[in-house]
Amino acid sequence: MTTQTPATPQHRLVIVGGGFGGLETVNYLRNTDIAITLIDQRNHHLFQPLLYQVATSTLATSEIAWPIRHLLRKYKKVKTLLGTVESVDTAARTVVTADGEAIPYDTLVLATGARHAYFGHDDWEPYAPGLKTLEDATTIRRRILTAFEAAEREPDPGRRGEYLTFVIIGGGPTGVEVAGTIADLARDTLKGDFRVIDPATARVILIEGGPRVLSAFSEDMSAYAKQALEKLGVTVHLGNPVTECHADGVEFGGQSLRAKTIIWAAGVQASPAAKWLNAPADRAGRVMVNADLTAPGHPEIFVIGDTATVANGGKGMVPGIAPAAKQQGVHIAKTIKARLAGDQRPRPFTYRHAGDLATIGKRAAVTDFGWIKLKGYMAWWLWGLAHIYFLIGLRNRLAVALSWLWISITGARSARLITQKDAAEEVGVRSHTP
The missing domain is CATH 3.50.50.100 (FAD/NAD(P)-binding domain)
Incomplete structure (x- = not known):
């Protein structure tokens, strides 16, 4: 009798946030054998640099926002969920949503963005x-x-x-x-x-x-x-x-x-991702990530965009702008690919300011x-x-x-x-x- 070798289970990647960084990660991994789940509390991707033009009557909302499901409709291995994440169980490696669902992951990407901050007011x-x-x-x-x-x-x-x-x-x-x-x-x-x-x-x-x-x-x-x-x-x-x-x-x-x-256009406060991970954070609540964009003590968790504070070599910190988030999304996608190919070496992120x-x-x-x-x-x-x-x-x-x-x-x-x-x-x- 011939014994069949059990199939290797698909790597489970969960991405929280459908902004620039999250979508860029999906785009670079869309043709890989990875089961991707994208979770966002809104059903649309927003081109935030032009958001002020909606606020000042220049553009309509539909001109700077697109349904996430529509953007990812051709990516058959990508599952999109509308929901709000309330916590991360790092021991069980699950993301817990507001309705109590626990979504398992092998690799987690937190790209949850930021809100405006009033400096204690x-x-x-x-x-x-x-x-x-x-x-x-x-x-x-x-x-x-x-x-x-x-x-x-x-x-x-x-x-x-x-x-x-x-x-x-x-x-x-x-x-x-x-x-x-x-x-x-x-x-x-x-x-x-x-x-x-x-x-x-x-x-x-x-x-x-x-x-x-x-x-x-x-x-x-x-x-x-x-x-x-x-x-x-x-x-x-x-x-x-x-x-x-x-x-x-x-x-x-x-x-x-x-x-x-x-x-108000004076300051931002990151999402509570640092609290979910019990990770060190800066004054704005951004996770102080490692050079390779992973959370301290959790190489399986990446934090990017406005959710993270990232050192830019000797040039201060990486700015919280769309091009930086997109570059970070590409970087972690390449890192995930390398890891699945057997290369576990840390890959420091390098920001290129345009x-x-x-x-x-x-x-x-x-x-x-x-x-x-x-x-x-x-x-x-x-x-x-x-x-x-x-x-x-x-x-x-x-x-x-x-x-x-x-x-x-x-x-x-x-x-x-x-x-x-x-x-x-x-x-x-x-x-x-x-």
Whole structure:
């Protein structure tokens, strides 16, 4: 009698998070004999670099987000689950979801991202929403648009001015981009739409606690960004962090500023992955991973993207941006392949920085690729081409490109929709509450 050798069980890879890093890992392992399970608490992959354009009525949600199942539909060995992970049992090697399901793994990738952080002032969040999800973007869009609606109905000039004051906290790329786009929206897009108010009188105020905006850029680029914002009508305050945030406005530098719309762009807090693993973390909660992106004491667990803090040789830390997450996804995919082929040697991750980009309004930007630095209109075109290139699908690339071209020529934005059910009620409450 011939004895058959039992089949080697498939290697089980579980990826938590369908962002840039998680999807890149799947893409590089899609043709391997690995059973892959991707878990995400949302059913869509989000192109986060353009999320602020949804918040400021430039793009529609469908233009920067895609159903994960659709993206992975051709990968027959990839299973997609919609669910929220609540813990990781490292001893049993299982991921536990909110409904109690325990999903086994041989290798685990945590790419769970981050949320906005308020530096110990979580009570500020209701007054100053951050921008990390589609829900955040539509909330901010609603608050911006309803502020103009409330101002149109407000008979008191002082309160009308509060509705027409928009405060952005944080002078990084998101803060700069949001401030510039709101200024364009008020002074260009909404021109002629109202009968009582002049939207162009809206005050857009950017508050940065540090000495300059866009601190990751060179000083000359940072100075240009500040000048470009001021040219759009944005007031920039530097060197004084916000000390209080409430329903009527903010306090900073010993002064009070009354405003009904506040947007938070000042900091992030990682997911609770470090707590799941009982791993060391930095002040933002990011797991302090080994050089090969594995969690300390757990070579079978990789942590990437905004969930991890990664040393970049002698050049500080790897930035929490999409290209870095994609590179990390490729790195761990290659590491997994090597391990399954019998090569168990550690593979240190090396980050290749392609450059920094930020846009300021609809006709200016700064780009810094090290070997070349651009600012102004040419930088804006380069910024746009780079973002269009990384969008998924020809239809979305064409839609976004046409939207930007139309806005650049006419100033009109077609995504000025107040979609939440309570929008009209909120206008009434805000405009008549003493």
